[in-house]
Amino acid sequence: MKKKITCIECPVGCSILVDIEDSKIAKISGEKCPKGEKYAISEIENPVREVTSTVRGEGLSLKLVPVRTRGAVPKGRIMDVMEEIRKIKVTKDLKIGEKVSEDLLGLGIDIIATRKADKK
Amino acid sequence: MNERDLVIVGGGPAGMAAAISAYENGIRDILVLERDQFLGGILNQCIHTGFGLEYFDEVLTGPEYADRFEKKIRGISGIEIRLRSFVVDLTENKVITYLMPGKIETVKARALIMATGCREKTREMVHIAGTRPAGIFSAGLAQKLINIEGLLPGKEIVIVGSGDIGLIMARRFILEGAKVKAVIEVQNESRGLLRNMIQCIEDFEVPIYFRHKVSKIIGRDRVEKVEIAELDGGPGGKIISKKVIECDTVLMSVGLIPENELIEMAGVRLDKNTNSPISDETNKTSIPGLFVCGNAFKVYDIVDTVSKDSVEAGRMAAKHLGIKDEG
Numbered sequence: 001m002k003k004k005i006t007c008i009e010c011p012v013g014c015s016i017l018v019d020i021e022d023s024k025i026a027k028i029s030g031e032k033c034p035k036g037e038k039y040a041i042s043e044i045e046n047p048v049r050e051v052t053s054t055v056r057g058e059g060l061s062l063k064l065v066p067v068r069t070r071g072a073v074p075k076g077r078i079m080d081v082m083e084e085i086r087k088i089k090v091t092k093d094l095k096i097g098e099k100v101s102e103d104l105l106g107l108g109i110d111i112i113a114t115r116k117a118d119k120k
Numbered sequence: 121m122n123e124r125d126l127v128i129v130g131g132g133p134a135g136m137a138a139a140i141s142a143y144e145n146g147i148r149d150i151l152v153l154e155r156d157q158f159l160g161g162i163l164n165q166c167i168h169t170g171f172g173l174e175y176f177d178e179v180l181t182g183p184e185y186a187d188r189f190e191k192k193i194r195g196i197s198g199i200e201i202r203l204r205s206f207v208v209d210l211t212e213n214k215v216i217t218y219l220m221p222g223k224i225e226t227v228k229a230r231a232l233i234m235a236t237g238c239r240e241k242t243r244e245m246v247h248i249a250g251t252r253p254a255g256i257f258s259a260g261l262a263q264k265l266i267n268i269e270g271l272l273p274g275k276e277i278v279i280v281g282s283g284d285i286g287l288i289m290a291r292r293f294i295l296e297g298a299k300v301k302a303v304i305e306v307q308n309e310s311r312g313l314l315r316n317m318i319q320c321i322e323d324f325e326v327p328i329y330f331r332h333k334v335s336k337i338i339g340r341d342r343v344e345k346v347e348i349a350e351l352d353g354g355p356g357g358k359i360i361s362k363k364v365i366e367c368d369t370v371l372m373s374v375g376l377i378p379e380n381e382l383i384e385m386a387g388v389r390l391d392k393n394t395n396s397p398i399s400d401e402t403n404k405t406s407i408p409g410l411f412v413c414g415n416a417f418k419v420y421d422i423v424d425t426v427s428k429d430s431v432e433a434g435r436m437a438a439k440h441l442g443i444k445d446e447g
Contacts, residue, residue, distance in 0.1 A: 013314030
């Protein structure tokens with residue numbers, strides 16, 4: 001079986017062809033860099049995505065603090081992760097990269113701030 | 121009159137990159153005017169990833185990308201940053217009038233870099249018939265409402281055009297619990313990056329209609345539905361069929377246009393179609409010493425290229441002031 005995958009690692013968007021034999025990856029072609037190969041394998045074996053959103057800030061310079069998952073989430077769990085992110089409220093100063101939540105849903109993934117927020 | 125070696129209008133990605141580069145090229149008296157209360161421009165509302173791969177060899181979100189430049193610029197004492205400073209007038213001699221809370225200021229620039237970005241095209245610019253109810257937003261405005269203000273503009277969304285902001289917003293609405301009922305694109309393929317077609321549209325199984333246009337917006341007080349028409353062969357083609365989609369919100373993602381009213385006021389010649397300065401060289405204009413960089417010069421696909429070209433604008437300003445190349 002052949003599967004066509006469009007790489008999302010960079011704006012180039014390589015079209016990658018994956019040959020699957022006996023439910024195993026036999027050959028990967030079409031990628032212009034090693035990121036493409038890694039992405040193609042992940043898309044076949046366990047598709048994942050980084051999730052970005054916002055959390056509520058209280059008494060901070062920002063009404064909403066933008067956040068991202070540190071690492072990627074299994075595609076099927078994105079909406080679950082979003083539901084958890086929506087529950088988060090932050091009240092203290094935050095630096096970029098600082099955790100606002102740890103090990104979300106036992107997925108081993110932290111949520112980190114992507115913008116600095118100061119206490120008002 | 122107060123005179124400065126270099127004034128930069130706009131503290132977004134273009135303005136910040138130009139300011140840092142100008143300093144690195146020897147200019148020691150730099151004033152940056154930014155109308156918002158923060159530096160960073162549009163990057164602050166672009167909370168998704170996908171920035172910086174080319175410039176920093178890292179995948180960053182918009183605010184993280186902006187912060188890289190903000191940290192640097194804040195550490196340079198030769199660069200003065202004035203926030204909440206809104207330029208209202210510009211003359212051919214590079215005299216700038218701007219408003220700050222409670223006062224009006226004038227400054228003459230020996231060299232001037234305009235980094236004023238672009239704005240979104242509106243419904244009026246693509247001629248969609250119908251009523252004028254509430255619920256019609258440009259994609260970037262919806263992005264600001266959701267990501268900065270914490271407001272969800274609607275529950276059932278139709279997106280007109282498949283530019284990157286529209287695709288990104290399709291995913292953003294879905295993540296926030298809204299339903300994206302359709303993306304309508306008149307061309308044969310998406311205008312956005314392929315990766316956004318995958319991670320924003322295919323991932324969430326959003327219906328996308330190519331060779332279709334929105335022929336009518338229907339609704340009395342609030343958007344109730346849109347009528348879409350399939351066009352034979354795409355733009356300009358005959359209407360083959362029509363269909364009605366119920367929705368409460370229409371998002372316009374039909375392109376960007378450089379924001380250049382100020383330089384037009386100063387007499388810079390602009391291309392009437394693109395609103396870009398008429399020029400043989402990137403960043404230059406018909407007025408010597410008046411440079412334009414970033415999306416105000418031409419609309420870029422990715423911010424990394426904006427930064428790169430804006431670095432050039434900083435170098436050009438130094439050259440205009442007769443400062444020798446130190447590198």
